[in-house]
Amino acid sequence: MTTASLGTTTRSKDGVAKIILYAVLVLGLLVVVGPFLWMVLSSFKPEADIRSVPPTWWPETFTLGNYRDLFARLDFPQYFFNSALVAALVTAGNLLFCSMLGYALAKLSFPGRKTLFLLVLGMLMVPGMATFVPQFVLVSNLGMANSYAGLILPFLAGPFGVFLMRQFLQSIPDDLIEAARVDGAGEWRIFFRIVLPLCKPALATLGILTFLSSWNNFLWPLVVATTEDKYTLPVALALYSVGQNQTFYGLLLAGAVVVVVPVLIVFLVLQRHFLRGIATTGLK
Amino acid sequence: MTAVQEKAAGEVPLRDTPAPDRRRWRRAVTGWAFAAPFTVLFVVFSALPVVAALVLSLTDLRSTDLRNPFAVNFVGFDNYTKLFSDELFLKSAGNTLIFVLVGVPLTMVIALAAATGLNSGLLRFKALFRVGFYLPAVTSIVAIAVIWRFLLDPEAGLLNNLLSLIGIDGPNWLGDSSTALPSLIAMSAWRNFGFLMVIFLAGLQGIPGDLYEAATIDGAGRWQQFRSITLPLLRPTLLFGAVVTGIGYLQLFEEPFVMTQGGPLNSTLSVSYHIYNQFGFGNYGYAAAASYVLFVAIVGLSVLQFRLLGSRED
Numbered sequence A: 001m002t003t004a005s006l007g008t009t010t011r012s013k014d015g016v017a018k019i020i021l022y023a024v025l026v027l028g029l030l031v032v033v034g035p036f037l038w039m040v041l042s043s044f045k046p047e048a049d050i051r052s053v054p055p056t057w058w059p060e061t062f063t064l065g066n067y068r069d070l071f072a073r074l075d076f077p078q079y080f081f082n083s084a085l086v087a088a089l090v091t092a093g094n095l096l097f098c099s100m101l102g103y104a105l106a107k108l109s110f111p112g113r114k115t116l117f118l119l120v121l122g123m124l125m126v127p128g129m130a131t132f133v134p135q136f137v138l139v140s141n142l143g144m145a146n147s148y149a150g151l152i153l154p155f156l157a158g159p160f161g162v163f164l165m166r167q168f169l170q171s172i173p174d175d176l177i178e179a180a181r182v183d184g185a186g187e188w189r190i191f192f193r194i195v196l197p198l199c200k201p202a203l204a205t206l207g208i209l210t211f212l213s214s215w216n217n218f219l220w221p222l223v224v225a226t227t228e229d230k231y232t233l234p235v236a237l238a239l240y241s242v243g244q245n246q247t248f249y250g251l252l253l254a255g256a257v258v259v260v261v262p263v264l265i266v267f268l269v270l271q272r273h274f275l276r277g278i279a280t281t282g283l284k
Numbered sequence B: 001m002t003a004v005q006e007k008a009a010g011e012v013p014l015r016d017t018p019a020p021d022r023r024r025w026r027r028a029v030t031g032w033a034f035a036a037p038f039t040v041l042f043v044v045f046s047a048l049p050v051v052a053a054l055v056l057s058l059t060d061l062r063s064t065d066l067r068n069p070f071a072v073n074f075v076g077f078d079n080y081t082k083l084f085s086d087e088l089f090l091k092s093a094g095n096t097l098i099f100v101l102v103g104v105p106l107t108m109v110i111a112l113a114a115a116t117g118l119n120s121g122l123l124r125f126k127a128l129f130r131v132g133f134y135l136p137a138v139t140s141i142v143a144i145a146v147i148w149r150f151l152l153d154p155e156a157g158l159l160n161n162l163l164s165l166i167g168i169d170g171p172n173w174l175g176d177s178s179t180a181l182p183s184l185i186a187m188s189a190w191r192n193f194g195f196l197m198v199i200f201l202a203g204l205q206g207i208p209g210d211l212y213e214a215a216t217i218d219g220a221g222r223w224q225q226f227r228s229i230t231l232p233l234l235r236p237t238l239l240f241g242a243v244v245t246g247i248g249y250l251q252l253f254e255e256p257f258v259m260t261q262g263g264p265l266n267s268t269l270s271v272s273y274h275i276y277n278q279f280g281f282g283n284y285g286y287a288a289a290a291s292y293v294l295f296v297a298i299v300g301l302s303v304l305q306f307r308l309l310g311s312r313e314d
Helices: A003-042 A065-073 A076-107 A113-124 A128-141 A148-155 A159-170 A174-182 A187-198 A200-216 A219-224 A233-242 A249-281 B002-009 B020-056 B078-084 B087-119 B126-138 B141-151 B158-165 B180-205 B209-217 B222-250 B254-259 B271-280 B284-311
Strands: none
Touching (some): A003 B087, A003 B126, A076 A148, A076 A200, A076 B020, A113 A159, A113 B020, A128 A148, A128 A219, A128 B020, A148 A219, A159 A200, A159 B020, A174 A187, A187 B020, A200 A249, A219 A233, A233 B254, B020 B284, B078 B087, B087 B126, B087 B180, B087 B271, B126 B180, B141 B254, B271 B284
C-alpha cells in the first residue's frame, strides 16, 4: 500500500466518522433540548391545542392566555418575589461568610482551625434528607416556621462554599498579604481591599452555583412554607400540579416557563464560567 | 519563656509590635472574628441537627409533642426495629436500590459517550452541544416534571405518538406499576448526564494527546485506544462520578413526588419519600430513624465504591 492511498483511506474514514458523530450528537441534542422548545411553544397554545392528538409543535393560534391566567388565578408575582428574595439573600450570605471563613482557614492561624476545617469537610458528606427532620423541629421551635428567616437561615452557611473558597485562597501568594500587613493594613482592610477582588473568579462560580441551587430548592421550602404568601415558585408549581387542578395544562406549562427562563438566562450568559467551575470543583 | 528571654536581653518592646503573647491572642481573635459568622450559623443549623437526628431517632417524638417536650420518651432502638419490619420501608428501600443500581450505570454510560463525542477533534460547535446537554441539570425538577408528564402521557404524549408511527402501542408509562420506576430512571439519566459529561470532559482533556499518537503509530484502533488508554486514565474521574451520582440517586425524592406521588401501588415510593410521608404524619422519631439509615447507606456506598474501584488500580 502506498502512502498516497493510505492518506485517502484515513481521510474518507474520518469523513464517515464525522458524519456518524454529528448524526448521533444532533439526535442527542434534539432529545435533550426538544422538550424545552416544546414547553415554551406550547405555553402559547390554547388549552385544547396542547392536548391535541397527535401533538403539534407550532401554536396554530397564538395566545398569551396561559400567562394571563398565571397572574390572574395564582399569586405568581408573590411566588416569584419569594424565590428571588430567598435566592438573593442566600447567595449574598454564602459569598460573604464562606469567603471570610475560607480566608481564615487559608491565611490566618488560630487555635481550632484544623478542627473547624475537618468539621466543614465532614459535613460535605451529610445528605440533606438525613437532617431535615431535626432542622425542621429546630426552626419551628425558634418560631421561624413559615417565615423568610426559616427559608433562608439554614442555607446561609454551606460547607461547599468554604471548601471552594479555601482551595482558591490557598493559591493566592502569602507575600502579597504579608506586604500589606507590613504596610500597616488591618486584616479587614486586607480582606475587603486585596483578597476579595482577587477572588472574583471563585466568587462568580460560587455565586452562580448557590443562586441556582437556591432557586431550584424544593424539599425545604415545601416543608417550611405552609401558607401561600411564603411559597417559592417550585413549591407553588408542584402543589398546583399535584393537586386537583391537573387539567389546566396551559397554566402549568406557562408556570414552568417562568421557573426556567430566569435560570436559563443566567446560565446562558455565564455558562463558560459556570461549566469551568463545575469541571474544576466537581460539585453541583 | 520568650518573655523571660526578652527581659534578659533588655529589649523594650516598641508600641507597634506587641509582645508575642499578646500577638498570639490578637491573631486568635482575628481568626475567629473571620470564622465566627459562618461557624455559628453552621453549628446551629447544620452540625447540631446531625447530632439531633441521632437523638431524635431514639425517641417517640411526634409533631403534636413539639410544644410539650416532656411528653417525649426515649424508646431505644424501637424505631429501627419497627423500620425493618415495615413493609412500606422495605418496599421503598428496594425501589431506591433498583434506582441506584440501574440509574448510575445508565447515566454514566450516556455521559461518557457524550463526553467522548464532544472531545473528538472532528467536532465543531462544541459549546453548543455542551450547553444543550447541560441544560436539564440547571432546570428545576418541578418544571422538568411538567414537561415529562406530557412526553409520557399515554394518549397525547410525544413518546407514544412516535411509537405509534412504527406500529407500537405504547404503555401508560407513569400509570402502570411495571413501567413507572423505569420511566423515572430514564428521566433522571436524561436530566443528570450533562453534569457528569462536563466532569468527564475535563478528565478527558487531562489525558495527554501523545499517548493516543503513540498508540495510533503502533496501529491501535479507536476502540482499542478507548479501552487501554482512556478508560484506565479516566478511572479516578469515573469513580468520583459514580459516587456523586449514587449519592444523588439514593436521596431520590423530587422525581416521584412531582411525577407519580410514589405510585402506582407504591412502585415509585423511595426511602426519602417514605421519610417525607412519615414526617407528614407527624412521626418525627420514626422519620429521623429512617433518615439515619439513609445517611449510613450513603456513607457506606461512598466507602464501598472507593474500595471496589480504588483497589483495581493497585
